[in-house]
Amino acid sequence: MLWVDKYRPKTLDKVTVHDQVAQNLRKLVKMENKTWKIDTGTRTLELELVMLSSAHHVEMNPSDAGFQDRYVVQEVIKEMAKNRPIDAKGKRAFKVLVLNEVDKLSREAQHSLRRTMEKYSASCRLILCCNSSSKVTEAVRSRCLNVRVNAPSEDQIVQVLEFIGKKENLVLPAGFAARIATQSNRNLRRAILFFETCKVQQYPFTSNQVAPPLDWEQYVCEIAADIMKEQSPKRLYAVRQKFYELLVNCIPPQSILKKLLAELLKKLDSDLKHEICHWAAHYEHKMRLGSKAIFHLEAFVAKFMSIYKEFLVSTFG
Amino acid sequence: MGKRPPVVLLSSSSDEDDGGDRRAASRGPSARRARAPAVPALAHAPSGSRKKPRRGSSAERGRRRATGPAPSGYLKTEFDMLSEDFSECLNDLGMPGSIRQTKELWVDKYKPLSLADLAVHKKKVEDVKKWLEEKLKAPKGTFGGWTLVLTGQAGVGKSATVKAIAAELRVEICEWTTPVPTLWTEHMHANSGLRYVSKLEEFENFIEKIRKYSLLSPSSIGSQRNLTIILIDDIPVTSGKASFARLGKCLTDLVQSTQLPTVISLTQYHKSESNDTTLWNSEELESLLQGAGAHKIAFNPVTINSIKKNLIKICKQEGSDLTEELVHQIATSSGGDIRHAIMSLQYYCLDPRRLNSALATTAILPGLKGHDIVRGQDSDGRSSVIASPCGRDETLTLFHALGKFLHNKREPYGDVVEVDSFPVKEKLRRNPLKMDVPEKILSQAHGKVRTVADFLYENVLDFIDDDAIDDAWTVVSYLSEADCLLAGSPIASAHCMVNESYESESMTQLIAASVAARGVLFGNAHVSSSRWHTIRSPGVWQIDWSFRFRKDQILRERYDCSCTSGSRNFCDIVTEFKPFERWIGPLNDMPRSNSLHHKVEDGSILIDRFGTEGSSSEEDEDAIEDW
Numbered sequence: 001m002l003w004v005d006k007y008r009p010k011t012l013d014k015v016t017v018h019d020q021v022a023q024n025l026r027k028l029v030k031m032e033n034k035t036w037k038i039d040t041g042t043r044t045l046e047l048e049l050v051m052l053s054s055a056h057h058v059e060m061n062p063s064d065a066g067f068q069d070r071y072v073v074q075e076v077i078k079e080m081a082k083n084r085p086i087d088a089k090g091k092r093a094f095k096v097l098v099l100n101e102v103d104k105l106s107r108e109a110q111h112s113l114r115r116t117m118e119k120y121s122a123s124c125r126l127i128l129c130c131n132s133s134s135k136v137t138e139a140v141r142s143r144c145l146n147v148r149v150n151a152p153s154e155d156q157i158v159q160v161l162e163f164i165g166k167k168e169n170l171v172l173p174a175g176f177a178a179r180i181a182t183q184s185n186r187n188l189r190r191a192i193l194f195f196e197t198c199k200v201q202q203y204p205f206t207s208n209q210v211a212p213p214l215d216w217e218q219y220v221c222e223i224a225a226d227i228m229k230e231q232s233p234k235r236l237y238a239v240r241q242k243f244y245e246l247l248v249n250c251i252p253p254q255s256i257l258k259k260l261l262a263e264l265l266k267k268l269d270s271d272l273k274h275e276i277c278h279w280a281a282h283y284e285h286k287m288r289l290g291s292k293a294i295f296h297l298e299a300f301v302a303k304f305m306s307i308y309k310e311f312l313v314s315t316f317g
Numbered sequence: 318m319g320k321r322p323p324v325v326l327l328s329s330s331s332d333e334d335d336g337g338d339r340r341a342a343s344r345g346p347s348a349r350r351a352r353a354p355a356v357p358a359l360a361h362a363p364s365g366s367r368k369k370p371r372r373g374s375s376a377e378r379g380r381r382r383a384t385g386p387a388p389s390g391y392l393k394t395e396f397d398m399l400s401e402d403f404s405e406c407l408n409d410l411g412m413p414g415s416i417r418q419t420k421e422l423w424v425d426k427y428k429p430l431s432l433a434d435l436a437v438h439k440k441k442v443e444d445v446k447k448w449l450e451e452k453l454k455a456p457k458g459t460f461g462g463w464t465l466v467l468t469g470q471a472g473v474g475k476s477a478t479v480k481a482i483a484a485e486l487r488v489e490i491c492e493w494t495t496p497v498p499t500l501w502t503e504h505m506h507a508n509s510g511l512r513y514v515s516k517l518e519e520f521e522n523f524i525e526k527i528r529k530y531s532l533l534s535p536s537s538i539g540s541q542r543n544l545t546i547i548l549i550d551d552i553p554v555t556s557g558k559a560s561f562a563r564l565g566k567c568l569t570d571l572v573q574s575t576q577l578p579t580v581i582s583l584t585q586y587h588k589s590e591s592n593d594t595t596l597w598n599s600e601e602l603e604s605l606l607q608g609a610g611a612h613k614i615a616f617n618p619v620t621i622n623s624i625k626k627n628l629i630k631i632c633k634q635e636g637s638d639l640t641e642e643l644v645h646q647i648a649t650s651s652g653g654d655i656r657h658a659i660m661s662l663q664y665y666c667l668d669p670r671r672l673n674s675a676l677a678t679t680a681i682l683p684g685l686k687g688h689d690i691v692r693g694q695d696s697d698g699r700s701s702v703i704a705s706p707c708g709r710d711e712t713l714t715l716f717h718a719l720g721k722f723l724h725n726k727r728e729p730y731g732d733v734v735e736v737d738s739f740p741v742k743e744k745l746r747r748n749p750l751k752m753d754v755p756e757k758i759l760s761q762a763h764g765k766v767r768t769v770a771d772f773l774y775e776n777v778l779d780f781i782d783d784d785a786i787d788d789a790w791t792v793v794s795y796l797s798e799a800d801c802l803l804a805g806s807p808i809a810s811a812h813c814m815v816n817e818s819y820e821s822e823s824m825t826q827l828i829a830a831s832v833a834a835r836g837v838l839f840g841n842a843h844v845s846s847s848r849w850h851t852i853r854s855p856g857v858w859q860i861d862w863s864f865r866f867r868k869d870q871i872l873r874e875r876y877d878c879s880c881t882s883g884s885r886n887f888c889d890i891v892t893e894f895k896p897f898e899r900w901i902g903p904l905n906d907m908p909r910s911n912s913l914h915h916k917v918e919d920g921s922i923l924i925d926r927f928g929t930e931g932s933s934s935e936e937d938e939d940a941i942e943d944w
Contacts, residue, residue, distance in 0.1 A: 291804035299797040302790035
């Protein structure tokens with residue numbers, strides 16, 4: 001079992017990172033009469049499922065169903081509402097449905113979610129999780145209690161890592177946890193995974209040990225370096241082949257674009273940063289509208305090359 | 318239908334349909350069978366035997382009596398009247414310009430009777446003739462080498478040549494005429510003892526008969542020379558590998574065992590015209606027959622001059638006075654299809670008024686579009702794209718169209734800014750295209766828009782000059798717009814099945830195609846020097862395919878392995894768990910056949926493996942030359 005799963009807090013009491021949020025949720029559970037929407041900020045967190053102390057809950061990722069997601073949303077909620085469990089006191093209890101990745105639901109699905117939500121609210125409780133609430137329609141948002149969960153600070157991550165280290169009887173050199181925390185970019189899951197990787201690779205830890213970077217991210221770095229090195233249609237074509245490899249491995253194109261932008265920005269003159277960001281946003285939008293992500297990824301790269309080349313020529317002649 | 322007594326009994330004295338020989342009936346009354354579905358209420362007879370209403374003479378109608386009530390009897394006579402009207406209308410078609418009444422099409426009337434009449438190139442005719450003479454004189458008893466395959470486009474006179482030669486040599490032609498097929502649905506509907514024989518089966522029977530006949534004939538006729546040619550003009554359409562294999566075997570048998578000169582004429586379809594089902598027809602069969610030892614003679618399209626000569630001759634005989642110009646136009650627009658040329662000639666002779674209007678439109682068109690249309694007859698010599706009201710719809714192959722877009726040939730001179738056009742910035746100006754309007758080329762190529770866009774995207778970078786990264790961006794950005802248009806808005810995509818929005822949907826498709834093609838043309842301002850390029854098949858297709866495959870795999874694993882990973886988001890799995898799996902070991906305890914970690918090298922292997930199964934890898938070989 002991965003440490004991520006092993007040290008996932010099972011009850012609200014055990015939540016260490018967002019204890020404030022957890023306390024509030026505890027109070028809510030006692031009242032037990034709300035639809036919650038957990039808005040987890042930009043990073044998915046340990047908190048995700050902790051509050052599900054109740055025995056009867058169903059959890060699902062409707063967005064996996066692709067364009068048919070609305071049927072999933074409707075049917076499952078209907079189905080669950082039909083057979084309500086009865087709790088110990090003979091009172092009718094609630095079913096709890098956790099929907100992950102609500103922001104990835106199509107518009108239709110969100111609309112049908114809104115309707116079903118109202119219709120079956122008497123018998124069914126919904127917990128919606130999403131990474132960004134901006135992609136959830138206003139109608140759904142207003143029917144929910146929004147709980148925002150921030151990304152954990154590096155200190156918090158260090159605490160968690162040290163906690164795990166203690167449980168696993170590991171000796172952590174000084175600064176080791178902090179380094180992993182920095183590398184994880186405030187993503188707790190990633191931090192724990194990094195931690196476990198280090199453990200597998202080498203234990204006892206050396207003081208300057210670094211976890212290997214994620215391979216797809218490294219690959220994106222290579223692409224970025226390629227782009228900076230030469231700007232020509234031929235290079236563009238080579239880059240396309242690299243994108244293909246990433247896409248084949250199911251890396252979401254949005255993540256690729258984001259990472260690529262971050263890599264490019266690192267090496268870029270500050271005059272260009274604004275414009276590049278603008279175009280990245282532009283093609284990210286196009287990517288959502290269109291169906292072939294590679295077209296838009298490549299359009300962004302081409303635009304970058306075009307701007308960068310012009311910049312190079314004007315600066316260095 | 319429910320209220321009125323539905324049965325009309327039509328009894329006719331000649332009871333051919335009730336006879337036992339239903340096979341014969343299935344072949345014979347073709348026209349009547351075809352009409353039967355038009356009047357289903359009338360076609361039911363109580364005894365179960367099928368009677369067809371026949372269009373016909375009054376004598377026949379007298380023999381018919383309607384036992385049904387008056388209204389339906391009235392209906393029937395009305396139908397008869399209608400059908401008579403209809404046949405009269407049909408006859409009208411054969412009436413040329415109120416000069417003389419003919420009952421037949423000119424194609425039949427003026428079909429070549431002698432070798433001199435043939436519009437086909439002399440040399441080809443000679444070839445065929447020599448072959449036939451040789452074979453007719455050759456001693457019997459040898460196997461193989463008795464088959465001639467004629468290939469060529471539709472209407473270049475393949476069958477006509479054989480028939481004319483046969484007439485000249487006074488040889489009898491034994492022809493495979495396609496029987497009127499009993500369609501499967503008809504068979505189900507009639508359900509009256511008609512044995513269902515598929516077309517392929519009938520063809521096989523025929524071949525079997527020929528083979529027996531040709532084996533028998535030397536003995537029966539003895540020393541006397543048996544002057545018969547077998548002409549197979551119409552090879553049944555097969556679909557699917559199995560039936561094609563049957564057809565192939567049947568034909569190979571024929572080629573190898575026949576001892577009579579056998580001529581098989583194959584119509585070559587234009588590549589883009591043929592759907593997948595007919596794609597095998599010309600090429601595979603051709604190679605198959607040649608492999609079996611058949612001799613092949615390919616017919617080229619008939620030359621314009623030769624068509625013109627024939628048309629003028631017909632005009633003289635018909636006594637109509639078409640202008641030289643129009644004849645020329647008909648000849649050019651027919652694209653080497655002499656049958657079509659004669660048909661359109663007859664059509665024009667029907668109504669003298671149409672002549673003028675046709676001339677008028679052609680006179681106006683060049684004026685409207687300026688040099689565009691005239692330039693439309695581009696360098697490759699196929700000047701068939703004149704906008705004329707007659708002429709067959711010209712098609713381009715997809716690759717031809719792609720080549721036009723990618724090579725982006727333009728007029729060399731730059732002073733093309735016309736007076737009326739609004740001023741454009743210098744950098745946005747482009748020289749006029751050396752081709753038709755892109756939309757027209759697209760419609761001629763009639764490929765799917767998605768396909769066109771994918772092909773353009775895959776190949777366009779090769780055609781852009783190495784320094785012109787700006788151009789590359791322009792092109793790709795237009796393609797990206799086209800992609801958005803193709804995908805449609807998220808709402809519209811859900812309703813695309815509803816027919817209401819179907820029209821607007823196809824409109825978007827057209828616009829997207831136009832954006833893609835014009836974007837490529839406009840953006841590629843600095844075309845790289847022309848050289849040999851190979852058109853690759855879009856890599857996107859493979860990628861999409863293997864992407865879906867992998868996604869399914871990952872999702873399946875997620876669900877059947879453990880409850881802990883069931884809750885993970887898909888994108889988290891791929892971006893975070895999968896990479897770590899490499900170091901930490903498999904996420905779950907399940908043994909796995911292939912490790913799925915993402916690695917650069919592995920990625921390419923994956924692609925390669927899927928590439929071999931990819932949908933269209935054979936298209937890689939399609940290459941185009943600079944033109």
